[in-house]
Amino acid sequence: xxxxxxxxxxxxxxLSALLVLLGGVGELWAHGAVPVGAILQAAPGVQGWSPLALxxxxxxxxxxxxxRLGLLLLLLTPVARVALAxxxxxxxxxxxxxxxxxxxxxxxxLSLTGLM
Amino acid sequence: xxxxxxxFFLFLGSVLAGFVGALTGLGGGVVLVPMLTLLFGVDxxxxxxxxxxxVIATSSGAAAAYVREGFTNLRLGMLLEVATTxxxxxxxxxxxxxxxxxxxxxxxxVLLHSAYMGLRDWEREARADPxxxxxxxxxxxxxGTYPGPRGRVPYAVRRVVPGFLLMGLAGVLSGxxxxxxxxxxxxxxxxxxxxxxxxxxxxxxxMIGVTAAAGAEVYLRHxxxxxxxxxxxxxGVLLGAVLGARxxxxxxxxxxxxxxxxxxxxxxxxxxxxxxxG
Numbered sequence: 594x595x596x597x598x599x600x601x602x603x604x605x606x607x608l609s610a611l612l613v614l615l616g617g618v619g620e621l622w623a624h625g626a627v628p629v630g631a632i633l634q635a636a637p638g639v640q641g642w643s644p645l646a647l648x649x650x651x652x653x654x655x656x657x658x659x660x661r662l663g664l665l666l667l668l669l670t671p672v673a674r675v676a677l678a679x680x681x682x683x684x685x686x687x688x689x690x691x692x693x694x695x696x697x698x699x700x701x702x703l704s705l706t707g708l709m
Numbered sequence: 710x711x712x713x714x715x716x717f718f719l720f721l722g723s724v725l726a727g728f729v730g731a732l733t734g735l736g737g738g739v740v741l742v743p744m745l746t747l748l749f750g751v752d753x754x755x756x757x758x759x760x761x762x763x764v765i766a767t768s769s770g771a772a773a774a775y776v777r778e779g780f781t782n783l784r785l786g787m788l789l790e791v792a793t794t795x796x797x798x799x800x801x802x803x804x805x806x807x808x809x810x811x812x813x814x815x816x817x818x819v820l821l822h823s824a825y826m827g828l829r830d831w832e833r834e835a836r837a838d839p840x841x842x843x844x845x846x847x848x849x850x851x852x853g854t855y856p857g858p859r860g861r862v863p864y865a866v867r868r869v870v871p872g873f874l875l876m877g878l879a880g881v882l883s884g885x886x887x888x889x890x891x892x893x894x895x896x897x898x899x900x901x902x903x904x905x906x907x908x909x910x911x912x913x914x915x916m917i918g919v920t921a922a923a924g925a926e927v928y929l930r931h932x933x934x935x936x937x938x939x940x941x942x943x944x945g946v947l948l949g950a951v952l953g954a955r956x957x958x959x960x961x962x963x964x965x966x967x968x969x970x971x972x973x974x975x976x977x978x979x980x981x982x983x984x985x986x987g
Contacts, residue, residue: 617940
């Protein structure tokens with residue numbers, strides 16, 4: 594169980610770091626010389642966090658969408674870890690801890706979708 | 710300062726934040742928030758958004774190593790996550806109703822007191838008398854082993870219910886203040902539940918990512934997570950967290966306790982300042 598959980602965390606972190614790095618380099622390439630105050634005050638060029646819209650924008654070559662995709666993936670990594678733990682506890686026949694993990698997963702999904 | 714130079718310095722600072730965050734179990738935010746607001750003059754809300762991202766990055770980056778090496782108590786971590794996520798959701802919805810300054814101020818005082826207690830007896834490996842193992846902990850199979858210098862060391866878990874309740878409080882604080890929930894988690898596991906120090910910090914590190922994710926929706930919705938601020942933070946914090954996780958197995962507990970006390974003293978002052986000046 595520990596090995597699989599560790600693997601999910603590693604893959605999630607590496608993939609999101611790669612996306613963030615690619616997008617970040619693109620952002621620096623485009624606005625590197627701009628004063629930082631202007632960057633942080635300007636309304637972001639890409640709005641929203643919908644994964645599909647972000648993928649489309651990233652495909653169109655907007656680096657900021659790549660960074661956002663990477664951040665979204667980073668945010669979902671702990672969620673994936675909890676989901677995997679629930680499955681592994683179920684496979685081990687450990688109903689109590691499978692229930693615990695499912696409860697946490699349910700709360701995470703409810704809060705991330707804005708239902709709570 | 711140009712965006713390029715800012716990104717470079719923020720990346721270096723984030724490496725330090727991730728390193729300290731992974732070694733203390735507190736996450737990168739404790740170092741990152743004062744650095745961003747005081748040193749770089751970034752708005753507090755954007756700083757808290759970046760801090761949230763850094764907490765998740767530290768947690769996942771370091772936990773990949775801690776879980777594999779068997780420092781983290783998985784069952785205990787998952788069980789306590791029930792309390793922290795509930796608390797985080799409750800805390801986030803309380804933000805509008807509770808005065809932020811008062812909560813921050815009280816939490817600051819508590820942290821300063823804990824830092825003082827920690828500095829007073831930092832050389833001690835463990836509590837002199839942690840008390841008897843909790844029968845509930847045995848029924849829930851929470852006891853475990855962790856890697857010591859000569860093979861794995863078994864340990865028991867104490868006071869499950871008070872520990873669980875404190876985790877709920879840690880979640881509420883995380884939802885209300887955005888940072889600092891790791892401090893309550895480590896203190897509760899170390900001082901109340903009587904766990905070995907490295908198990909306390911690595912299990913806290915394991916949990917803070919989930920607690921932060923539970924409160925993330927509010928930050929996303931309000932636009933507090935700025936991609937141009939977050940990208941050097943993520944990359945730097947991940948590098949720092951991986952370095953910290955390399956160092957932890959061989960690190961002396963006394964040194965880790967000293968670092969922890971220093972960092973929560975800093976966090977305490979930060980919270981007190983937020984309480985006094987908003």
